[in-house]
Amino acid sequence: MTFTAQQNSFMREAIRLSEENVRSSNGGPFGVVIVKDGVIISTGVNEVTRHNDPTAHAEINAIRAACRVLGTFSLEGCEIYSSCEPCPMCLGAIYWARPSALFFANTQQDAAAIQFDDQFIYQEIARSHADRRLPTYQMLRDEALQAFRLWKDDETKLAY
Amino acid sequence: MTFTAQQNSFMREAIRLSEENVRSSNGGPFGVVIVKDGVIISTGVNEVTRHNDPTAHAEINAIRAACRVLGTFSLEGCEIYSSCEPCPMCLGAIYWARPSALFFANTQQDAAAIQFDDQFIYQEIARSHADRRLPTYQMLRDEALQAFRLWKDDETKLAY
Helix, strand or coil, rough: CCCCCCHHHHHHHHHHHHHHHCCCCCCCCCEEEEEECCCEEEECCCCCCCCCCCCCCCCHHHHHHHHHCCCCCCCEEECCCCCCCCCHHHHHHHHHCCCEEEEEEECHHHHHHCCCHHHHHHHCCCCCCCCCCCCEEECHHHHHHHHHHHHHHHCCCCCC | CCCCCCHHHHHHHHHHHHHHHHCCCCCCCCCEEECCCCEEEEECCCCCCCCCCCCCHHHHHHHHHHHHCCCCCCCCEEEEEEEEECCCCHHHHHHHHCCEEEEEEEEEEHHHCCCHHHHHHHHHHHHCCCHHCCCEEEEHHHHHHHHHHHHHHHCCCCCC
């Protein structure tokens, strides 16, 4: 695959943000830019420790910012450039946001080599509940299903 | 597995929140409570459409709230009760937050039956990049690795 000069420049901006985030002691070495119609509409860096928020990865921050800019919960037609392959949390967020494409540079194996849990979490998610390191239990499904029936029957709901 | 009366009561509160969220037209049928030392320290409901934020699932909201309460990015020693099996985004967030246990009621198949993408995203994450529905491309890894080297060599960093 060959990339255009513009695509390279978007990824280089994500990479620049990832380096700046380390140099400024703001957080982990991760940067993201989100692009729509050839223009950067949001950026994000890792701010987990800075904001005491384990969900504050670069992708999540950039997605939330892009949605604020666009005033919508959908990033249809957008491209996401991440300096590293998204972890399962961020990949899940990307699927929910529904962009048109994802570009990444470093891999989950590269992240594992500097002691980030991305690869471990990918392995865990692929396991059955019983085989996961996190103790996981199902209970009270019969009672919980009522909310799903309410949702299904709600004709005023805003589905997504 | 048998659950204690207290564990049942925590899950019933998550279920109550999930129903209330539909009845009040606030968002999808999902509720979460996070417990530490036998006390609920935070709750969360789905607010994706309300806040135009595709990451505002019940678990993510509850995790962020619990971390604000505790003033930390770790939920060690906490239990998470979710009215539905977490989607990959939320399961990833749960792994990053490192609670001691996860309890859930409805399943990803139940969520799929009312048109939520949880099961689809689980299937996608298990596929290779090339086989995913989301066009995914790697580029410029050699340039991006520099940020990881900076992080590795930074002796002042706050790792997590």
